Every structure is written in C-alpha cells, then in structure tokens.
Amino acid sequence: MSDAADPAERDRSVGVVGLGKMGSVMSERLAVAGLSLHVHDVDRAAAERLVPLGAVTAHDSVVGVAERAGVVILMLPNSAIVEQVVLDGGLLSGLAGGDVIVDMSSSEPQRTKALAEAAAGRGVELLDAPVSGGVKAAVAGTLTIMVGGPVEVLGRVRPTLDHLGSRIVHVGGHGAGHAVKALNNLMSASHLLASSEALLAAEAFGLDLEKVLDVVNTSSGRSGSTENKWPNFVLPGTFDSGFSLDLMVKDMRIALGLAEAGGVDARLARLAVDLWGEAAAALPPGADHTEIARWARSCRDTAHDGAVHDTAK
Numbered sequence: 001m002s003d004a005a006d007p008a009e010r011d012r013s014v015g016v017v018g019l020g021k022m023g024s025v026m027s028e029r030l031a032v033a034g035l036s037l038h039v040h041d042v043d044r045a046a047a048e049r050l051v052p053l054g055a056v057t058a059h060d061s062v063v064g065v066a067e068r069a070g071v072v073i074l075m076l077p078n079s080a081i082v083e084q085v086v087l088d089g090g091l092l093s094g095l096a097g098g099d100v101i102v103d104m105s106s107s108e109p110q111r112t113k114a115l116a117e118a119a120a121g122r123g124v125e126l127l128d129a130p131v132s133g134g135v136k137a138a139v140a141g142t143l144t145i146m147v148g149g150p151v152e153v154l155g156r157v158r159p160t161l162d163h164l165g166s167r168i169v170h171v172g173g174h175g176a177g178h179a180v181k182a183l184n185n186l187m188s189a190s191h192l193l194a195s196s197e198a199l200l201a202a203e204a205f206g207l208d209l210e211k212v213l214d215v216v217n218t219s220s221g222r223s224g225s226t227e228n229k230w231p232n233f234v235l236p237g238t239f240d241s242g243f244s245l246d247l248m249v250k251d252m253r254i255a256l257g258l259a260e261a262g263g264v265d266a267r268l269a270r271l272a273v274d275l276w277g278e279a280a281a282a283l284p285p286g287a288d289h290t291e292i293a294r295w296a297r298s299c300r301d302t303a304h305d306g307a308v309h310d311t312a313k
Helices: 007-012 021-032 044-048 062-066 079-088 109-120 134-140 151-161 176-204 209-216 224-234 245-261 267-282 289-312
Strands: 013-017 036-040 056-058 071-074 100-103 125-128 143-148 165-172
Touching: 007 013, 013 021, 013 062, 021 036, 021 134, 036 062, 044 056, 071 079, 071 151, 079 109, 100 109, 100 151, 109 125, 109 176, 125 151, 125 176, 134 143, 143 151, 143 176, 151 165, 165 176, 176 209, 176 224, 176 245, 176 267, 176 289, 209 224, 224 289, 245 267, 245 289, 267 289
Parallel strands: 013 036, 013 071, 036 056, 071 100, 100 125, 143 165
Antiparallel strands: 125 143
C-alpha cells in the first residue's frame, strides 16, 4: 500500500471502477451524498467529469483507487473484465486486509465464487451485488440490489449501498447475487419478446396499442415490459433504456447455463436465447435491448411481404 494512503481516510472512502452509463450515474449519487470518492475508468474523461461534484479524485489506475478506498465498487461489462481488473490490473494487490470489493456488474456466478476465494486469500472480502432498474432507477437511487456473500460484510457496506438502492436483498452466498440477476434478465427478456409479438399482432389487427396496454396492465398479461419498456421506450421510438441488447444476451446465456447445469429442461429459455441472438446479429452494434421490439416488427413485416408475394403468384 502507498505510504501516502491514510488508513483512517481509506476507511471513510469508496472507490468506483467502471464509469459507463450505470457506473457514472451511481458515482454521481455517491459524490452528491458527500462520500469521499476515488474513481477510475479506461476513459479518463469519464472519471474527470465527476471531480467537480464533490470530494472526488480521478485515478489513472485501479491500484490508485485500491490504495485509497477501503470499499471498491465494480461496474464492469463481464466476468473477464472484472477478473482482469481485480487480478491482472492490480486492484487486489492494492487493497488491505479487511477491505471489500463489491462487484455490481452482471458477472458469471461460478467465476464470482472463484474470485471470492482469490480475494479471501489476500484477506479481502468480496460481495456480488448486481442491480436491476436501469439508468432511471440509478438516477433516482431506487435500484434493486441483490447481494451474494457474507451477510455481515453486507452490513458493513450497506450505508453506501443505501445511497444507490431502495431495495437491498441478501440472496445467499458468493455468486447468488449474480445468479439471481441473470435469471431475472432471462425472464425479463422472454417477457419483452413475448409482449412484443403479442402487441405487434394487436397492431396488425388494427388495435390502438396504448389502449391495449391500458387493458393488459390491469390484467394478467402485464409485466415490466408492458408497464415500463413498451410505454417509455418502444412506443415513443426512443429505444434508450440505457441497457444494451448485447449485455442482455450475455445475461440470458449465463442464466441458460445455470438452468442446464441444474438439469432443467429449459426449452423455452434456449429458444429465447436463440431469438435474441438473431436480433443481436441483425441490429447495429450497441443497440438498446428494447430494440428487440423493432427487430420483431421487421420480422413480421418481412413475413407479411413474403406471404403477399406468394399469394400474388
């Protein structure tokens, strides 16, 4: 650890590594709440943008963050990058015994378990604490946070997490949070595609989709897709929920792997993963996950055009 790092100050400080759409908003909340914050991102500008918000220090490396913060939050794209940051990037080597890594990324549960063991070997605790709610909930501080790892460690970091989420649930041991997150997203993605197909059928029948949603959202067909995603991102045509289609497919595949490892005959899940994979290949890189509805519409229109041509023959 650097001689410049004051142990008492480290105990009062929080680090954040990964300042994308979610990480940057979450960091803003922590800074505005008055926490002493140490941040790093491969995009230096993303870190520098947070500095004017309060007691925020931007670092050129993850080691700089680790040397100055006793709790370090990760918000990164996948397990491979988490492992690179923690092991190869030096985060673990910069932390002290008793420090805590909080992986709020959507990572793979088995790899999270292995990483927790590696951290424990250095006397460092690890929690997996992925989130649900998207950018809108991150801005409002109303994320749902599902936590895996020792409950007593959660108690230590809970005051920090309370700035980020309104519902914090301890779901089990290491990897449990990441498992729940992946399974939640498998259900969410399946709902969204099924809802899109049904609503496009309603549209083809000549129905007013706003009225259809009014009925569905007080009936048994409702879901987060009909209550939030279709009204707010699909009908307006903005497709800007802040969560990419590629990340959704990644989480779905993690969940499918869990199902298969558990002996579940996950035929519907496999079909959903295949269809979302087709959409990912057809849509532009970086497409928002709500654009699955746009892809479903294009499939419907293509099928309709083909039927018209066949009839014309």
